[in-house]
Amino acid sequence: MDYSEIAERISRKFSQKNQTVDSKKIEGKLRRLVDEFGVLPSEAERSVTNELAKEFNIPALGTSSGSGPGSATEQKKIADAMPGDWVTLEGKVVSLSTPTSPTIAQSGIVADESGAIRFIVWAKSNAPAMTEGSWYRIESAVVDDYKGIPGIKVHSGTTIKELGTTDPLIPVPVQITDLHTGVGSVRAKVVQEWEPTHDRMLQSGLLGDETGTIKFVIWKEAGKERLEVGSVYSVFYALVDEYNGRLSLNLTTAKIMQEEGDIPTISGGEAAIRGAIVHIAPGSGIIKRCPVEGCNRALSRQNYCPIHEIQPNFVYDLRIKGWLDDGEKTHNLLLQREVVETLTGMTLDQAKEIAENNPLGMDEVFLRMRDILLGRYVLCRGREIENRLLVNSCERLTFDSGEHATLLNRAGGAS
């Protein structure tokens, strides 16, 4: 009997785990089990695999041949797969992402014409690697829900067969307000770009369409490009996550196509608040920022960045953090440099001049700005995100004699 084929299969399994095994040695073990001990070849394969797995300290690999118990699992459309189901489905692998843990062999998104769902292939399942763009039949996988997001888990009892079909699959974009956690496709415009908060972040900002806006993020990976502010894109199969009750789109593994033309966007969460500035928080005024690209964190007085340590070549910036109070509710404010300059009449250059020449340094800028703003009535417009108003424009209110007259009438009217 020829054992080379089985031996080859076993050694391939281990080379996937970056272990090299000697095929001749495996053949020897197999021959011994089958010829000398009368073990069935399939059982011999299993036992040699397990023995080697133990030797390399790899959790049980199992064999790909013996398909699961063949329990009756339903063939379903992806859109009908609910957490808790054991399902069999046919779909196209539309994206693959880098596994987040060594216990995961592959992760990505599988789609059919009904919808798309995230999947995870456990390393232990020993399933064949799937390739992006191909159709597969996935038999008896489990649908579960991780942090409220449904996903398919491919385990050792799941069988995967490549189908060889090449149907193009065009997802239908939905409107932003119709997105829900899982996987989603939209056609939207980049309405805002934010400075990255993490070294590994390529870009973050806001996407908008006629119905709303949503935060997006793209993580740094080879071949990823930034989106242009003001351009319209079709985004297929983005991961829709939820954090603190808000949805966001992770576009890292999504298919993104730039579109011609423009779409109207509503600025969801756009707020205009009239009130008095009742507090200017520490960290307002002139600040130093970390010059490392993509960092931009505010530095301590000693020019210390929590990530990049001492940065003597910091960059100056202006900002105001504070509270705007309308008598009913207090809104946390964040004013960026342009807004601060317009509102206080102090430019970054003037603030720099004060910070570098005044005995109080940066504190002097804080105190002057506080004196200008504290207790003043303003109208701030911006976007309110998680209780904080990111101010796009802010102007001082002026006395309105029309309002005065209206109030006099109201107070003097029949009581």
Next chain:
Amino acid sequence: MSVNARDVGKKDTSFEREPARRVFAAELRECRYQFKEGDDEKSPTFVLLPTGERSNRIFLIGTLTEKQRQGDQNLFYRGRVVDPTGTFFVMAGSYQPESMQQIAKIETPAFVAVVGKPNIYQKDPASSPLVSVRIESINVVDRETRDLWVLDTAARTLDRVDALAKGETKDVTTAKEQYPTLDPAVFKKMAYEALAQIKI
């Protein structure tokens, strides 16, 4: 415009700062009922306004007419801030060093904006209670800002008087119990008089 997401921050998302109520001196002076919700040492204390709204914090603008440094070991400042309807008694103690320094710098008389916490004091059971405001911040402002505050406070007071007439909220019910003799029409008149003092 590019917004620095770093500044957007993670903290404070669940924290709700108590709003600063707008109230004229003549109404604040009438406060007699103070309460706390929750047994936590840190749960906020509220002073119930006679017009039926709780206030943990107030925002006022008026003329600082007098200020006085008092105490030896426990240094503190007292001040009188006058609005069109009466006088607010404000104070800043050594637990509010920032506020103390701010008030120390100000030359009277001056228009000042004050954010602070109202408190009802009673020296002894025989004397009548006094409402004072512990200063969180005090800053010199201009006349126009003062006038804006009078408009704002008149509007808020009239809103409260209207809500009192409807009598739906819990605070309104409590106010009717705690201040049975007060006629809401008094506060409407007070708002009118405050507005009438602004010269057009």
